Amino acid sequence: MDFIAKDNRYEQMAYRRCGNSGINLPLLSVGLWHNFGEVDDFETGREIIRYAFNEGVTHFDLANNYGPPPGSAETNFGKILKKDLKPYRDELIISTKAGYLMWPGPYGDHGSRKYLLASLDQSLDRMNLDYVDIFYSHRFDPLTPLEETMGALAQAVRSGKALYAGISNYPAAETMQAARILSEMGTPCLIHQVKYSLFQRGAEEGLAAVLREKMIGCIAFSPLAQGLLTDRYLDGIPTDSRAGKSHGFLKTDQITPEVKEVVIKLNKIAGTHGLSLAELALNWVKSHDFITSVLIGVSSKKQLQTNLKILGLPNFSQEQINEINSCLIETT
Numbered sequence: 001m002d003f004i005a006k007d008n009r010y011e012q013m014a015y016r017r018c019g020n021s022g023i024n025l026p027l028l029s030v031g032l033w034h035n036f037g038e039v040d041d042f043e044t045g046r047e048i049i050r051y052a053f054n055e056g057v058t059h060f061d062l063a064n065n066y067g068p069p070p071g072s073a074e075t076n077f078g079k080i081l082k083k084d085l086k087p088y089r090d091e092l093i094i095s096t097k098a099g100y101l102m103w104p105g106p107y108g109d110h111g112s113r114k115y116l117l118a119s120l121d122q123s124l125d126r127m128n129l130d131y132v133d134i135f136y137s138h139r140f141d142p143l144t145p146l147e148e149t150m151g152a153l154a155q156a157v158r159s160g161k162a163l164y165a166g167i168s169n170y171p172a173a174e175t176m177q178a179a180r181i182l183s184e185m186g187t188p189c190l191i192h193q194v195k196y197s198l199f200q201r202g203a204e205e206g207l208a209a210v211l212r213e214k215m216i217g218c219i220a221f222s223p224l225a226q227g228l229l230t231d232r233y234l235d236g237i238p239t240d241s242r243a244g245k246s247h248g249f250l251k252t253d254q255i256t257p258e259v260k261e262v263v264i265k266l267n268k269i270a271g272t273h274g275l276s277l278a279e280l281a282l283n284w285v286k287s288h289d290f291i292t293s294v295l296i297g298v299s300s301k302k303q304l305q306t307n308l309k310i311l312g313l314p315n316f317s318q319e320q321i322n323e324i325n326s327c328l329i330e331t332t
């Protein structure tokens with residue numbers, strides 16, 4: 001064990017209360033969807049996690065299928081925990097999820113109790129943990145009774161293998177129902193994980209109101225639209241970027257002339273605020289009152305350093321948000 005966390009690691013970070021719960025989440029959380037798989041450089045990932053923790057990032061977000069190959073991000077995170085962060089386990093909020101294809105056959109996908117509970121056991125094995133802090137249903141499954149999926153989350157909490165239940169990618173109406181069912185089961189929904197960025201504003205349409213009404217926390221994923229809302233693609237597609245890698249989920253055909261045009265406009269607006277485009281995009285997300293935490297991905301410590309700068313920024317005013325919104329388009 002050669003990692004000793006900085007004594008002043010909690011001095012810069014801001015924490016927001018997650019819904020009607022006892023948990024505070026850091027304003028910036030770090031996700032391991034990309035850049036932490038078997039295909040990635042382990043030491044770079046390790047450096048990112050260590051640096052993040054030293055800057056007060058207490059929340060790391062995983063899912064069963066993160067890699068590639070699926071599962072390898074959890075395995076690597078387990079190694080980082082063992083090497084560096086094990087003594088700090090009680091300072092960490094570690095989440096994982098099940099809901100997308102993980103293993104072959106009829107029981108390795110979607111929302112059944114069988115899949116969710118088996119997957120949670122596998123995730124705990126890979127990370128070498130006794131429990132995760134948050135266990136999510138990764139997506140709404142219209143073919144499984146919601147009572148069954150929520151029952152699996154409640155069972156995970158009752159068994160002590162998870163401390164809190166969360167849902168991700170659920171539409172507003174299903175979120176309302178899920179919240180009711182979970183409350184009735186005595187394991188309230190802690191948090192909703194939703195795609196939200198300058199390019200993905202669907203959450204504003206109904207979900208935000210449900211989350212406010214039900215006092216559920218909200219963590220915004222892909223706030224940089226997987227890197228589109230940064231300077232990454234202003235001059236082409238770098239080979240080491242997500243879009244430049246064959247296994248990246250950002251595809252080159254998503255970088256259309258229309259997208260580039262908006263990115264260039266936003267980059268100019270960022271400049272007028274003295275910000276980088278990434279800082280503008282992240283500060284825009286954090287300025288919305290239904291957001292508890294902004295869940296970023298990073299491929300280097302340097303990107304994380306840039307993104308952490310938003311901690312020192314005041315929230316945008318409604319006028320500033322309106323100005324930024326006026327040049328937006330919706331992307332996939």
Ligand SMILES: NC(=O)c1ccc[n+]([C@@H]2O[C@H](COP(=O)([O-])OP(=O)(O)OC[C@H]3O[C@@H](n4cnc5c(N)ncnc54)[C@H](OP(=O)(O)O)[C@@H]3O)[C@@H](O)[C@H]2O)c1
Pocket residue numbers: 030031032033034035061062138168169193194220221222223224225226227228230231232240241242243278295296297298299300302303304306307
């Ligand atoms: N619940 C769900 O269904 C779901 C779905 C997707 C994601 N998530 C969660 O959300 C997390 C974040 O998603 P995401 O990785 O798509 O988030 P993101 O923050 O929108 O995109 C991250 C990418 O943006 C680029 N980037 C970040 N900071 C930068 C900077 N300062 N300058 C230039 N480029 C920068 C990097 O791209 P390069 O790699 O090209 O350098 C990085 O990999 C995931 O890890 C996962 O935990 C959840």
